[in-house]
Amino acid sequence: MQKFSKLLCNTLKEVPNDAVIPSHQLMLRSGLVQKSGSGLYNLLPLGLRVIQKVENIIREELNKVGCQEINMSVVTPSELWKESFRWDELGDLMLKFTDRSGRESCVSPTNEEAVVDLFRKQVNSYKSLPLTLYQINTKFRDEIRPRFGLMRCREFVMKDAYSFHENKLCLDKTYDQIHSAYESIFKKMGLDFMVVEADAGAMGGSDSKTHEFQVIANSGEDEVVISKEANYAANIEKAMTQRQPLDFDESLDNLTEVSTPNQKTMEELSVFLNKPLHHLLKSLIYISVKGEKRDLVQVVLLGDDNLNEIKLKNHLSVDEIYPATDSELEKSGLVKGFIGPKGTPIKCFVDKSVSATSAYVVGANKQGCHFLNFIPDRDGKMSPVDLRLAKEGDLVNGATVSIKRGIEVGHIFQLGDKYTKLMSATILNSEGKSVAPLMGCYGIGVGRTAAAAIEQSHDEKGIIWPKAIAPYHISIIIAAKNNPEINQLAEDIATECEALGLECIIDDRDVGIGFKFNDYELIGFPSAIVLGKKWINDKEIEVKMRRSGETLTLTRDTISDRLLELIK
Amino acid sequence: MQKFSKLLCNTLKEVPNDAVIPSHQLMLRSGLVQKSGSGLYNLLPLGLRVIQKVENIIREELNKVGCQEINMSVVTPSELWKESFRWDELGDLMLKFTDRSGRESCVSPTNEEAVVDLFRKQVNSYKSLPLTLYQINTKFRDEIRPRFGLMRCREFVMKDAYSFHENKLCLDKTYDQIHSAYESIFKKMGLDFMVVEADAGAMGGSDSKTHEFQVIANSGEDEVVISKEANYAANIEKAMTQRQPLDFDESLDNLTEVSTPNQKTMEELSVFLNKPLHHLLKSLIYISVKGEKRDLVQVVLLGDDNLNEIKLKNHLSVDEIYPATDSELEKSGLVKGFIGPKGTPIKCFVDKSVSATSAYVVGANKQGCHFLNFIPDRDGKMSPVDLRLAKEGDLVNGATVSIKRGIEVGHIFQLGDKYTKLMSATILNSEGKSVAPLMGCYGIGVGRTAAAAIEQSHDEKGIIWPKAIAPYHISIIIAAKNNPEINQLAEDIATECEALGLECIIDDRDVGIGFKFNDYELIGFPSAIVLGKKWINDKEIEVKMRRSGETLTLTRDTISDRLLELIK
Secondary structure, three states: OEEHHHOOOOOOOOOOOOOOOHHHHHHHHOOOEEEEEOOEEEEOHHHHHHHHHHHHHHHHHHHHOOOEEOEOOOEEEHHHHHHOOHHHHOHHHOEEEEOOOOOEEEEOOOOHHHHHHHHHHHOOEHHHOOEEEEEEEEEEOOOOOOEOHHHEOOEEEEEEEEEEEOOHHHHHHHHHHHHHHHHHHHHHOOOOEEEEEOOOOOOOOOOOOEEEEEEEOOOOOEEEEEEOOOOEEEEOOOOOOEOOOOOOEOOOOOOEEEEOOOOOOHHHHHHHHOOOHHHEEEEEEEEEEEOOEEEEEEEEEEOOOOEOHHHHHHHHOOOEEEEOOHHHHHHOOOOOOOOOOOOOOOEEEEEOOOOOOOEEEEEOOOOOEEEEEEOHHHHOOOEEEOOEOOOOOOEEOOEEOEEEEEEEEEEEEEEEOHHHHHOOOOEEOOOOOEEOOEEEEEEEEHHHHHHHHHHHOEEOOEEOOOHHHOOOOEEEEEOOOOOHHHHHHHHHHHHHHHHOOOOEEEEOOOOOHHHHHHHHHHHOOOEEEEEOHHHHHHOOEEEEEOOOOOEEEEOHHHHHHHHHHHOO | OEEHHHOOOOOOOOOOOOOOOHHHHHHHHOOOEEEEEOOEEEEOHHHHHHHHHHHHHHHHHHHHOOOEEOEOOOEEEHHHHHHOOHHHHOHHHOEEEEOOOOOEEEEOOOOHHHHHHHHHHHOOEHHHOOEEEEEEEEEEOOOOOOEOHHHEOOEEEEEEEEEEEOOHHHHHHHHHHHHHHHHHHHHHOOOOEEEEEOOOOOOOOOOOOEEEEEEEOOOOOEEEEEEOOOOEEEEOOOOOOEOOOOOOOOOOOOOEEEEOOOOOOHHHHHHHHOOOHHHEEEEEEEEEEEOOEEEEEEEEEEOOOOEOHHHHHHHHOOOEEEEOOHHHHHHOOOOOOOOOOOOOOOEEEEEOOOOOOOOEEEEOOOOOEEEEEEOHHHHOOOEEEOOEOOOOOOEEOOEEOEEEEEEEEEEEEEEEOHHHHHOOOOEEOOOOOEEOOEEEEEEEEHHHHHHHHHHHOEEOOEEOOOHHHOOOOEEEEEOOOOOHHHHHHHHHHHHHHHHOOOOEEEEOOOOOHHHHHHHHHHHOOOEEEEEOHHHHHHOOEEEEEOOOOOEEEEOOOOHHHHHHHHOO
16 A cells, blocks of 8 residues: 555646646646656656556457567667668658767657568568567657647657568458457546547558547547447548538529629628538649649539548548648639639549539639539539548438547557568468568557546546556545544555555545545545544544545445445 | 467577677577667567566565656756756767757666656655655667677666655665665575675765675676675775785895896786785876866886776776876886886875885886885885775685676665755755755666576576576477377466466477477576376376476376476
C-alpha cells in the first residue's frame, strides 16, 4: 500500500495555461505528468502507473495471439531509411542528427525499416512465418505544433507491431487475430471504442485492409461515420456513403447566362436564385503535386456537399493536393466566385451524386455571371468520381448514418510488400522461390490511449478512471487527526483489499478533509473509503464510488469483499 | 509455454567478427541481441526476457525501500544542461541536435539536470523529503569507440535514481538503504559481486560517499583491490594501500654522478647498477589542465611503483592531466630517460612510500647520466603525497590485498548540493530557511548487468544463466520424430512446471537432437528435459543441469517437484 504523504503528487487547482483539452488539463492538475519541454513530458509516479497498466494489458493480449516482444534501438542509422526513401520523404518530422563520427541517424519516428532489417538478417524461409514482432518503445516525431499533452506530443511511447507472411491468406489471418486482440485490449481497459474502416491510400494495394480503433470522445480530432443498423463504421476520410434521394431539376431548358453580381457563395446564390443548394454546383480548383509536376484540377460537387480531399488525392494518385491560392487562380485566368465546368480548360471531375441529366446552376467563368440549366451530359465534359465528404444523414446499405468524434488510439494496416521489396528482404516460399514477404503493421499510442480514456471519462471534478487502468483503486481517506485506531484501521483495510487485488493509497496527508476529497475526485480513483466520525461514533464505514457518485455505508467485516464487487 | 519453432531465435556457430569478449559473442551467437548500427542493439525475444527480468528485480527491491518510479523524457532541452554547464562540459559524448523550431536539445546521457528541474517544480518543503525517484529508461552516450556489445554501447537502458534531502544525516540514511537494496538486487540475480569504495573526485565534498558494485569477471575493465581479512574493497583508482615494509639504502654518501649511457628504463638501470628497483626513483612529467591554464608537474615514485593518475588529478584539483608528450618535454628542456628531481624547475611531488632520508638513484637531467645517493630531504625539494597505484601484495590495515578484475554494474554516489545549487532548487528546511537540498544518485546499467552475468558465468559451450534472469528455466527437448505421445508429454510437463513458476520452452524444431542440445547449452537454460528413447523404452526422463553438467534420470510423477528443487 502507498501512503499519499510519501507520494510525489502535487495536485493543482488552477487549469494550466496552455492546456486546452480536458485530458491535458486533468493530467497536469492531478499530478500525473509534468511538461519537460515543448511536446516533452515526464511521467510522475501516478501517471507512470497508468501507463504501465496500459502497457501490460497490451502485452498480455498480444502474447496470447503469439506476438513476440522485442525492443529495437530508438536511434536508427540513416542507411535504412534511405533504402525506403523515407529519409527524405518524412522530412522535418524526423529528428535527424550527425554523430561524432559523422554518421547520420535519427530518433525513430516509426520502425518499419528497422524491423525489415532485423527480419532480413534473421529469417530466410517461409517455415518461420507467420512472424509477428512488437515492441513498446519511445518514438519521436518533431511535430510543428505539439499540443494536447500526451495526445500529440513529440516524444511518445508507442506499441508498434509488424507481421511477416508468405501470402495474403496468411496476412489476413494474422491481421484478423490482431484485430481481435485490439478489441480485447480496449475492452479490457474499459474504453468505449469503435473499429472503423480507414483509408489505405495507395500503399497496400486495392485489397489491403486497414482499420482504426477510435475512442469516442467529443474532443476527438477524427470524425467517424457510423450506422449500427448497417453494422458500418468508417473514418470520414474513407466513408463511401450515399446521399438521401434528392429531387433534382429535370427541366431541359437551354443554358442561360444570369447576372449574379455579388453572389459568390453557394448560400448567397441559393437565396438570390431561390433554388435549393443541391440545384447548384460548386466548383473547386486544386493543385495536385506529384514529384516535380504540378497540375490544376477542377472538382464539381452538389452545392451542399464538401470535398473529401483524401478521395481526390487517392483518385489522382499524387503526392499531395491543396486548394489553389488566389494568385494561382488569377494566373490561370479563373474568376474566383464564378468558376464553373462549362468550357473549362482544366481537367474536371464531378462527384457521383451529381445527376448527369439534371439541370444545375454553375459559375460562368466570367465576373458576376452564372449559368442556369447546366446539364452535365449535355453541356460539360467531366468524369464522375466519388469525391464528396460523408455527412450526417447519409445512407449506407439503406441505413442512415450518424457522425461521431473519435480519438484514434490504434491503427492496423496491411502494408503488402512495399518495405520488403524496397529493402530487398526475401524468403524462400513453399515452392522454393525467392519472394518478398507481405507485411502488416499495428500501432497503439500508449500515452494517447491513457489520455483518450480521460477524454471519454471525466466530469467537472476530475478524472473517472476505469478500474483496469486506474493508478490505484481505492483512496483510503483518513478523516481524523492523530487517531491511532483510525490509522491502524486504514492499514488493515488496505492489507485486506490488496490481498484481493485492489490497490490502495492511504491519504494520510496533513491537510483538510475537503482537500483530500477534492484530490480523490480530481485524480479519479474508482472509490474512496472515508475513515472518520462515522467509524468513531457508529463503527460504520463510508464508501464513495467515483463514477456513480454514490455514497454507501459498509461494515468492517464485509468491506473488502463488497468493494471487490463494487469496483468493476 | 513457448514453442521454440515459433520463436525468433537463430543461433550461430561462428563467432561474429567484431565480438571480442565472451558476453558479446554469446549474446550474438545465442540470438539474444542483434546489432542495428554502431553501438546500437536490438533486443530479440530471448534477450528482452532477460532484460525485463533484470528490470523487474531492480523495481521490486527499490520499491521496497520507498523509491518511486517515474519516467522522464529521453529528449531534454539544452536550457537545463546550460544551467549546470554540462551542455559544454559533456562535449561530444552528448548527442545534441536542433529541432525544426531551432531549439537545441539532446538525447539524455544522464538525468541529474532533468530530475532537479522536475524536483524544483514539484517540491518546496522539507516535509516532502526524503524523496527518491528512479526510472528505467533509454540513454545515449556517443562513445568514440563503442565495443563489447551491451557492455559499452551508445544507446543503453539504465536505471537511474536520484534522492533529495534536507541534510547529510538524511542523505546518509537513504544512501545506506539503497546500498542495501543494491546488494539485494545483485544477490537476487545470482551474481558474484563486490561493493567497493570508489573515487568521488572533487564533487560531493570530502565526506561524500561513493561505492561501486563490481561483478567479478576476468574480462572486467576495472581493477579492484580487496582484502577479505581487512574487510576492504576499493577500486584501484581509489585504493589507499601501503607497500610491504622495504629495505632501503640508508647510506649517507654524497650525491655522485654516474654515466648510464643507454640505461633509460628502471629495469635497465637496476640491472646496470645492480640495485633493486626500489632503490631507484622514477620521475614522470605530466601536464595538468585547468580551464585555459596548462602546467608541467613532476611526479617521483619508487622504481617499481606506478602512478595512480586519479590521485594526482584529485590532489591538483584540475580538470585533466596527461603525460607530457616528447615535444612538450623537449620544449621544457627535459631529457627523456634521464629526468630527475635534483634541481628541477618544475613543481615536484614525491610519493609517500619514498623514504625522505634514504638514498636513491635518480635521473641527472642530463643525457646519459644519473645520480647515485640522492637523499630527498637533503638533495631535493618535493612535497610528499599519496600518488602510487595499489598493487597485489600491498597492505591495508596490516592485511595483504589481492587484485581482481570487475565489471562495474552499479554506482551510488552522494552528489551533495552541486546540482541543486547550480540550478537554484531550494526547499524550506525545518527552520523555515530556504536551502539547496542535498542529493544522491544511484545507477545500474541494465544491459551491462545482463552482459556481466554472462562474463561471470559461461563455459566453452555457452552461457550458464542464473535462474533469476534466465530467459526460460527449462528447455524441453523433443528427441523423437512425429511421436504424438512425446509431444503431449512435453506439453503436460511444461504445464505442470509452469504452475510451479518454472518457465519452459519446448524445443519442437525440425532439427537434429545434437543441434537442440547445442542450442540448449549455448543459450544456457538452467536445465533441459530430454524426451526420447529413454521415455519410449523405459518410461524414464533424462534431465540435464547446465551448470553442473550432471545428467539425472527422473520419473514422470516427481519431475516438476524435483526440477523445482534442482533449479535454484
